[in-house]
Amino acid sequence: SSSSSGLENRIFQYIDLHQNEFIQTLKEWVAVESDSIQPQLRQEVTRMVELTADRLRALGATAELVKLGSHKLTDGHSLLLPPLILAELGKDPQKPTVCFYGHVDVQPAKKEDGWKTDPYKLTEIDGNLYGRGATDNKGPVLAWINAVESFRALKLDMPVNLKFIIEGMEEAGSLGLEEVIKKENQRFFSDVDYIVISDNLWLNNRKPALTYGTRGNLCFSVEVQGGQRDLHSGTFGGIIHEPMTDLIALLDSLVDTSGRILIPGVYDDVDSLTEEEKKLYEAITFDPEEHKNNSGVKKFLYDTKEEILMHLWRYPSLSIHGIEGAFHEPGIKTVIPARVIGKFSIRQVPHMNVSVGERQVIQYLEDVFSKRNSSNELKVSVPISAMPWVADINDPLYTAAGRAIKTVFGQDPEKIRDGATIPIAQMFQNITRKSVMMLPIGAADDGEHSQKEKISRHNYIQGTKLFAALFLEIAKLHGQLQEASNTKTTN
Numbered sequence: 271s272s273s274s275s276g277l278e279n280r281i282f283q284y285i286d287l288h289q290n291e292f293i294q295t296l297k298e299w300v301a302v303e304s305d306s307i308q309p310q311l312r313q314e315v316t317r318m319v320e321l322t323a324d325r326l327r328a329l330g331a332t333a334e335l336v337k338l339g340s341h342k343l344t345d346g347h348s349l350l351l352p353p354l355i356l357a358e359l360g361k362d363p364q365k366p367t368v369c370f371y372g373h374v375d376v377q378p379a380k381k382e383d384g385w386k387t388d389p390y391k392l393t394e395i396d397g398n399l400y401g402r403g404a405t406d407n408k409g410p411v412l413a414w415i416n417a418v419e420s421f422r423a424l425k426l427d428m429p430v431n432l433k434f435i436i437e438g439m440e441e442a443g444s445l446g447l448e449e450v451i452k453k454e455n456q457r458f459f460s461d462v463d464y465i466v467i468s469d470n471l472w473l474n475n476r477k478p479a480l481t482y483g484t485r486g487n488l489c490f491s492v493e494v495q496g497g498q499r500d501l502h503s504g505t506f507g508g509i510i511h512e513p514m515t516d517l518i519a520l521l522d523s524l525v526d527t528s529g530r531i532l533i534p535g536v537y538d539d540v541d542s543l544t545e546e547e548k549k550l551y552e553a554i555t556f557d558p559e560e561h562k563n564n565s566g567v568k569k570f571l572y573d574t575k576e577e578i579l580m581h582l583w584r585y586p587s588l589s590i591h592g593i594e595g596a597f598h599e600p601g602i603k604t605v606i607p608a609r610v611i612g613k614f615s616i617r618q619v620p621h622m623n624v625s626v627g628e629r630q631v632i633q634y635l636e637d638v639f640s641k642r643n644s645s646n647e648l649k650v651s652v653p654i655s656a657m658p659w660v661a662d663i664n665d666p667l668y669t670a671a672g673r674a675i676k677t678v679f680g681q682d683p684e685k686i687r688d689g690a691t692i693p694i695a696q697m698f699q700n701i702t703r704k705s706v707m708m709l710p711i712g713a714a715d716d717g718e719h720s721q722k723e724k725i726s727r728h729n730y731i732q733g734t735k736l737f738a739a740l741f742l743e744i745a746k747l748h749g750q751l752q753e754a755s756n757t758k759t760t761n
């Protein structure tokens with residue numbers, strides 16, 4: 271771009287010339303089925319974490335693998351968590367220290383789910399790189415690494431010190447991470463100035479974004495247990511309370527047809543809408559039609575840009591995700607399942623409280639269940655509770671990122687929130703008290719968690735440039751801040 275310096279142009283040229291190598295590494299990473307949800311794939315997640323640590327070490331970083339212990343599965347078994355990477359590159363006290371957070375685990379994906387390509391074989395079609403984890407989050411993690419690699423390959427001094435915190439359990443709620451952050455607050459995080467996360471998407475396909483808020487996620491497992499084994503529906507159908515019927519009634523009691531959550535008290539702590547906030551929504555560039563096309567559905571619950579964005583960002587939603595134990599194969603199996611587990615979650619918003627939400631939901635489910643006079647047993651558990659996050663957009667870190675975006679994309683960023691969750695964001699902010707920013711590089715149509723997940727070649731490569739430009743902007747900004755604080759002290 272015309273606003274970039276000679277140094278930036280050299281780096282950008284290097285990145286352009288080496289793009290096929292960067293894509294090859296992404297291909298190798300996508301080939302690892304590092305699905306953190308399915309227990310039988312846990313070894314692959316650990317392998318992916320180790321691969322990432324090796325890559326960081328090849329950059330010259332020190333990378334420590336921190337053990338996170340184990341967690342309990344719904345069947346009562348314990349499973350080891352993959353280790354967490356804490357890595358460091360550079361310790362110059364004159365330079366600012368930027369900590370990058372990312373994850374290398376992925377959501378489950380099978381070809382039979384309806385993928386047109388093998389989800390674990392990165393495939394380029396019309397400039398898009400399809401594969402599980404391409405955008406969520408292996409592509410952005412690699413883009414950051416590629417940016418560092420470019421400085422090193424050109425034998426350029428890194429303008430900032432770097433730290434990396436890379437995990438393998440984000441998609442399962444970042445299990446074990448909070449304890450490490452608390453423990454490391456006085457050590458690993460003590461000299462960190464800024465924390466950057468790149469694990470969400472732009473709001474449209476062309477305009478880059480800076481994200482200052484996300485929703486939280488409170489996940490529930492609702493187990494209904496009848497007898498000890500599945501039964502023939504001809505021999506027992508009509509004379510017992512069926513667990514699945516109870517579960518469907520419970521799940522059906524959660525939201526109405528307009529998407530409103532029916533659990534009493536759920537909306538009590540949602541921030542009220544101010545006139546000032548309303549204006550923010552009016553100014554945002556967002557095309558509901560384009561968003562609808564990205565989703566593949568015929569109609570949204572809301573029509574206007576403002577209503578849609580508010581219901582994604584500042585109002586809670588409840589989604590039903592699945593039922594364990596139910597017969598789901600093709601054909602009919604005339605069975606009455608003995609034990610079924612329904613899974614749903616609430617995307618919480620500021621200033622809803624996680625423990626209050628838990629209590630409200632459990633109380634409501636118990637009330638609905640007791641009215642059914644069922645002889646079955648109900649058990650509700652909360653496997654994941656992730657808080658919503660909001661940051662101060664006026665923080666200097668956002669200024670630096672805005673400048674880097676302008677340099678690489680030639681336009682100012684859209685300042686957005688996101689309806690999804692990055693469990694660690696609010697924890698980082700609450701525990702470390704550092705500036706936290708989300709700087710996405712994926713476009714709105716990247717299809718995170720879907721059967722068409724991709725990152726475009728363009729966004730992957732421009733994203734790599736963006737991170738390189740960010741290092742330079744943070745260093746400049748830090749110099750300015752330092753100078754300003756020195757002048758103040760002298761005066």
Ligand SMILES: C[C@H](N)C(=O)N[C@@H](Cc1c[nH]cn1)C(=O)O
Pocket residue numbers: 406407440441442443469470487489654656690691692693718
């Ligand atoms: C936005 C991010 N890439 C993501 O997909 N986060 C997950 C995190 C999560 C929440 N509950 C369980 N995992 C998400 O928002 O679903």
Ligand SMILES: [Zn+2]
Pocket residue numbers: 373406407440469
């Ligand atoms: Zn993610």
Ligand SMILES: [Zn+2]
Pocket residue numbers: 377406441718719
């Ligand atoms: Zn995800």
